Amino acid sequence: MTDTPPKALAAKALLPTGLRDLLPPDAEHEAQVVGRLLKEFHRHGYERVKPPLVEFEEGLLSGSAASLANQTFRIMDPVSQRMMGVRSDMTPQVARIATTRLRKAPRPLRLSYAGQVLRVKGSSLRQERQFGQVGVELIGPDRAEADAEIILLAASALSSVGAKGISIDLTVPTLVPAVARALSLSDDDYARLRAALDHRDAAAVADAAGPHAPLFLSILNASGPAPAAVERLSAVDLPDVAKAARQELADVVRLIAAAAPGLSVTIDPVEMRGFEYQTGVSFTIFARGVRGELGRGGRYRTGGADPVGEPATGFTLYTDTVLRALPGPSPVKRVLLPLGTDYAEAQALRAQGWHTVAAMGAPGDLVAEAKRLSCSHLLTADGPTPV
Amino acid sequence: MTDTPPKALAAKALLPTGLRDLLPPDAEHEAQVVGRLLKEFHRHGYERVKPPLVEFEEGLLSGSAASLANQTFRIMDPVSQRMMGVRSDMTPQVARIATTRLRKAPRPLRLSYAGQVLRVKGSSLRQERQFGQVGVELIGPDRAEADAEIILLAASALSSVGAKGISIDLTVPTLVPAVARALSLSDDDYARLRAALDHRDAAAVADAAGPHAPLFLSILNASGPAPAAVERLSAVDLPDVAKAARQELADVVRLIAAAAPGLSVTIDPVEMRGFEYQTGVSFTIFARGVRGELGRGGRYRTGGADPVGEPATGFTLYTDTVLRALPGPSPVKRVLLPLGTDYAEAQALRAQGWHTVAAMGAPGDLVAEAKRLSCSHLLTADGPTPV
Incomplete structure (x- = not known):
């Protein structure tokens, strides 16, 4: 049903870079998929919340959300004369609801959400400046069963909408920092080591780690399909303070394997990028043959009145990438x-x-x-x- | 599940006036209702489009949408260095899509949409500054069957979500202006007459209309339940140029009565407020006992490349008011x-x-x-x- 407009209409038709119209049948298909994901979340006891499109800037960008500041459009509120931000991520909004209006709701608190977010600029991975998020947060429990529940939920929800070839890439972004602290690495050495690990560059890792090279190389090598990689990681002689993080990972892998033995799970214990605020088992969701991640999630703390906050875990799926992993809509009669x-x-x-x-x-x-x-x-x- | 947060959290929890969080179970209920409305639209052949949250200002506020200018938040686009607006109404966006990207799609073109809009200030009738719109546009046909189709669709969609006591208030906002032109009323007299009619003030109407008082009073009196009011309007000795507008109204009433004899339809032929851009049969939707309108719609022209545009009709429902007309959500097992x-x-x-x-x-x-x-x-x- 699409057509290139004539020149007279081009200016009016033109949308800002990274923004677009969804036309039939894509708009309907996207809405159906989001509805079915939310239905699956609901069946697992997750109840929907709907925060507003804009909030006061200081609420929207407090705590770990401060990193969103330069991705967030600001508008002046003529009523209060204060600055508001258009949300660029819904997860801090949901955490805000959990720690304020639902502060006394019974825990575990299971919340779901879906909505559009807007970003000041696109990235090389996602040129869209508006995209949909749909996800869940599980607030309260600090145990492997909670981590496993949301990972299994992500997989079953994606499966319920017809996604094939889903794989979960697991990490514990606190593992490497714990090892580095135990070994009293200098800030400079640690920064070099992080960069080398980010690039999965074994030679640079060996160089940056100096006498600890064998240890970090063995962690780097404990990546790949889950059961084997977890075994390799278990054999690594970690400092005591890093053992808890490894145990969490092993527990989550075991629970997932018991519940969904067919689910593809890989381990990448040195992955830390984009998990700066995560405090435990974290993950990225991919689909075979689909460029970009379908979603990501992990363990964190909510913040709120108590700066330490509550234990929580959750994930967000990106509707544009999810749709690329699905067959097209079925024709109607x-x-x-x-x-x-x-x-x-x-x-x-x-x-x-x-x-x-x-x-x-x-x-x-x-x-x-x-x-x-x-x-x-x-x-x-x-x-x-x-x- | 709600609770007043302690003072320490109050600042963070506070949202700007007119913006709010929807909590369980309301957020889920709203989403379900919107989904079922869209499903009913889809069953009538209306296909969904999804325009972006923001567009360039000149596209968003062109033509009849110019009246939205002071209700629209502006943001600077750092990519193009041009001003964008956050949509305050989705209907101009849907008309834009129809006249540009779907310019060559076959007519009649039936489109549906749902989404959130944001307004700079609330009004006395709607204090919310963010609310949901869900509606349809029927583009191409200029005939009573099209007007009747969308009115019946609004009623059946609202009925499908459980709304009771729906009534449709019909007008033709072109009728009174046509009569005034035929009688060559001065601008001043016409302005006084409009104000008197807006207030349904018979004495002021008689005063403003002078020698034409009996004519305008008979139009004013042709209001009320549809069959009787249409008969009274038919008996009025209208100038020839106003007869077409009356005939449209009578045709639409006849088609609606044939299809849905139980639907409550009233006529208010002097109603023009909020229908400044409508070019034919228009309507407002109410539910018994619910404050405010559930939605409104009517005939217009799309604009676009051709300034005259295409004939079109459509309606928008406001999700917040619609929800007030419905029973609450059913509990789940x-x-x-x-x-x-x-x-x-x-x-x-x-x-x-x-x-x-x-x-x-x-x-x-x-x-x-x-x-x-x-x-x-x-x-x-x-x-x-x-x-």
Whole structure:
């Protein structure tokens, strides 16, 4: 149904970079997929919240959300004369709701959300400046069962909308920092080591780690498909303070394997990028053959009145990437109704699942008219008839 | 689940005036209602489009949308260095899509949409500065069947979500101006007459209309329940140029009565407020006992490349008012799963329609735990058991 507009319309039609119209049938498909994801979340006990599109800047960008400051559009509120921000991420909003209005709601608190966010600039991975987020937060419990629950939920929700080849890439972003602290690495050495690990550059890791090279190389090598990689990581002689992080990872892997033995899980224990505020097991979700991540999540603390906050974990799926991992929408049964078709008869067809399209004139060739309007059927005296 | 936060949290929890969080179960209920409205639109052949939250200002506020200028938040686009606006109404966006990207899509073009809009200030009728719109546009046909189709669709969609006592208040905002032009009323007299009609003030109408007082009073009196009011309007001796507008109204009333004889339809032929850009039969939707309008719509022209544009009609429902006209959400069957419940068993319960809540510990009293977490059931060896 798309068409390039003539020059006279081009200026009006042009949207800012990174913003776009979703047209039929994509807009409907996206809404259906988001609805089915939320339904799956709901079935697991997650209840929906809906924060507003804009909030006061200091609320929207407090705590760990401060990193969003230069991705957030600001607008002046003429009522309060204070600055507001248009949300660039919904997860801090949901954490705010959990720690304020739902502060006394029973824990574990399971919340879900879906909505649009807006960013000042696109990135090389995501050029869109508006995209949809849909996700959950599980607030209260600090145990491997909670981490496993949300990972299994991400996988089952994606499966419920038809995604194939899902894989979960697990990490504990607190592991490497704990090892570095135990070994009293200097800030400079640690920074070099982090950069080398980020690039998975074994030679640079060996160089930066000096006498500790064998240890960090063995952590780097404990990556890959879950059972084997966890075994390799278990064999590493970690400092005591890092053992808890490793144990969390092993527990989560074990719980996932027991519940969903077919789910593809990989381990990447040196992955820390984008998990700066995570405090435990964290993960990225991919689909085979799909560029970019479908979503990410992990353990964190909510903040709020108590600066330490509550233990929490959650994930966000990006609807644009999720849609790329799915087959297209199924065609609907669409029937053209000749002008003057009885209203009750049309209602009866719709109740049977037909999509009805009322002719707005009396064309000589109703079959041609049905085809022109993308109808699969025409209503005749014999009922809906394929065209 | 709500609670007033302590003072320390109050600042962070506070949202700007007219903006709010929707909490469980309201957020889910709203989403369900919007989804069911769109499903009903889809069954009538309306296909969804999804314009972005922000657009360039000149696109967003062109033509009849210029009246939205002082209700629209502006933000600078750092990429283009041009001003963008956050949408305050989705209908101009949908008309833009119809006249640009879907310019060559076959007519009649039936589009639907749903989304959030943001306004600079609330009004006395709607204090919210963010609210949801959900609606349709029918572009191309200029005939009473199109007007009747969308009015019947609004009524059937609202009925599909459980709204009771719906009534449609019909007008033709072009009728009075046509009469005034035919009688060559001066601008001053016409302005006085409009004000008097807006207030339904018969004495002021008589005063402003001078020698034409009987004519305008007979139009004013042709209001009320549809069949009788249309008959009274038909008896009025209108100037020829105003007869077409009256005929449109009568045709639409006849088509609606034939299709949905039980639908409450009233006529208010002097109603023009808020229909400044409408070019034919227009309407407001109310529900008995609900303050404010559930939605409004009417005939207009799309604008676009051709300044005259295409004939079109459509309506928008306001989700906040619609929700006030509905019964609350139905409770769900929620079952607490003791820690360690087999994953496959939990999946089977969810497939049967249960909402499962996994216990995140081993409390001594699982029945009390189920109640604490608002579960209606607890999973025992006998299956889900009421608590």
